[in-house]
Amino acid sequence: MTARQKRIVFIILGLCAVAGSSVMITKAMQSNLAYLYAPETVLAGEVPENKLIRVGGLVKKGSLKRSDTSLDLSFVLTDNRGNEVTVTYDRILPDLFKEEQSAVVRGKLNSDKVMIAEEVLAKHDAEYMPEELKDVLKKEHAPAPDKTTEVTY
Structure with missing residues (x-):
């Protein structure tokens, strides 16, 4: 050779x-991929069951329910358009987790459309929101058009 x-x-x-x-x-x-879905997509049945996914939305006010004897808790993620996904979690929540704040939950969806969370990510400051979640919620929170006109000279 x-x-x-x-x-x-x-x-x-x-x-x-x-x-x-x-x-x-x-x-x-x-x-290891976990796609981000909105509550509307989850309720439409477009999300695979028992596969690792992420669901993003706002934590519904008054939906956080904690167990008295264990770390078990549940809350509802919503997109403020009537689409809601119940989330169960059995660990300590992040310090910044609050109702009426954005959150992203990573876990698996069961056959009852309940998200069994492995991880909960909370908004970390006043400006932060995941880009995917911004796009989903942008439609709902779009500002009304301003009817005043500004003239500059």
Whole structure:
């Protein structure tokens, strides 16, 4: 085998190794993906059951119910258009978790359309809201058109 043929074989083996690594990384990443859904999508039945997903919305006022004897709790995520998803959680909530604030919940949806949460993410300051959640809620909270006109000279 000449030096040129050895180089070609080495390059082909290198490309095969890179391709194989890429396939394995892609497969591993796909198993960890959790898509963000709005409560409206969940209620429409467009969300897979028993698969890791994220649901984003506002925590409905008065919906937070805590157990007296354990960490179990439940609350409702809403999009303020009448679409509500009940969430159950059995861990400590983030310090900034409040009713009427945005939250993103990661977990699995059961057959009763109840989200069994593994993680709850709360809004961390007055300006923060996940981009996906902004898009979903933007339609509901769009400001009314201003009827006054401003003239500048």
